[in-house]
Amino acid sequence: MPFANFKVPAGSLDEKQKERIVTRTTELYVEIYGERARANTMVLVEEVTDGGWGIGGDVLTLAMLQRHPEG
8 A cells, every 4th residue: 555644844734735745645656556556545644743843953843934935
């Protein structure tokens, strides 16, 4: 069974965006494994509590991430 686990900052995605992750990830697995993968693909979008992760030894918060423009 194909499985994908996305960990995202709590509150950073709305329901529509989470649905898009699930849909597009499923389509990717179908592209790779064929149509048989669709019914068995599991996609988990986990929201990590604010301040519950970091990069380079620094704790990140949603406010910090929102200050940095995508690029």
